[in-house]
Amino acid sequence: MKLINALQDEHVLIDQVLGSFRTYVGGLIDGTAEPEDGRRFAAFFTEFAGHFHHDREERVFFDALVKDAELPGDRGPVYAVLHEHAEMAGWLGEMVPLLEQGPLSEDDAVRLRGLATRYSHALWRHIDAENSVLYPEGVERLLRSGIRELPDRPMSEAEAAAREDGAALLVRYPPVEDAALTRGDGCFMCRAYGDTCDGLEAEWWTELEWEEFFIR
Template sequence: MKLIDDLRAEHDLIEQVLGSLRTFVKVRLAGLGDPADGVRFMAFFRRYAGDFHHHKEEEILFRALAERAELPAHRGPIAALTGEHQRMASLLDGLEGLLGSTLAASEDRTQVEALAVDYSRSLWRHIDAENSVLYPQGEERLRRFHVRDLPSRPMTDSEAAAREGALALLAAYPPMHDAEVHRGDGCVACPSFGVTCEGLEYEWWTELEWEEAEERRDD
């Protein structure tokens, strides 16, 4: 499905820019770097990751899963991932006034680092959950209802400019690797697992899928 292929490709770029953001914050805490680059990072995560990528997920993919594949919209994976989008947007609210500032106050320095770590780790784990669970399982369930493709949309000028700006940021601030973030495949990778979502099997599986799983377990 082209829409899902596009979303996966967008994830690849977002992942890299998250690592670049962490490098930028580290550089700024050392008193180096250009504060104006913080505004460019914010434009990427607001315009490209938010207005473009997350909006396509919610308004095209999630809506199709609910309306055409008859999956619950107000609980389970769709509700959980939408809630994560909202939480990450609130983290950006906190970062917005800090990324482009001088970070002269010690409390600003502490806060910008904490928010950047929280935002990057949350979004990395969110991406893992979507790539390994929502996208493949969502595509399979749409096909059961004879939905084999979904429309996408081109970037607006501001979204395209934010993407181009991020490519320059990647060159200036090579992405760092965070060895402490717990990443992986499956529902356990999702920040919402066990909190607002009980996992794909409990939220989406039909009685037939449970019966087949039981039969495989008995073999």
């Protein structure tokens, strides 16, 4: 599906800009990064990752999973991902004033570093879960329901500008990987597993799928 391909491509950029953002936060606290770039990072995650990327996931893809594939929206993968979207938006909302205010106090610097680490860890693992489970499994179930394509929309001017800024920031602040974070594919690596979701099989599998599984 073209929409899913586009969302996966966007994940690549968001993943990279997260690493760049971590470089920036370290530099901002050390006094080696441009304070004005904080607004550009805030705009990227708000406008591009949030208003463009997450909006299309929620309003188009997730909506189709619930309405067309008749999958539950009040529990399981869809509910878990929506919960994470809201949770991460809350953390971003806490960071934006710190990124836009200019010089940081010692307390604000500690708070920003903690929020940036929490946000990046969550979003990296979120991307992995969507790429490895929700996207492929969701597409398979939409195809079974006769849905072969989903609608998409172009970026607004603000979203496009935020995307361009994100790409430029990658050059200025080379992305880093966080060695403290273990990343991987599958339900067991998802933050939501065992909390807001019991895994794909428990939440989505039909009786026929379970029967086929035990016959193998």
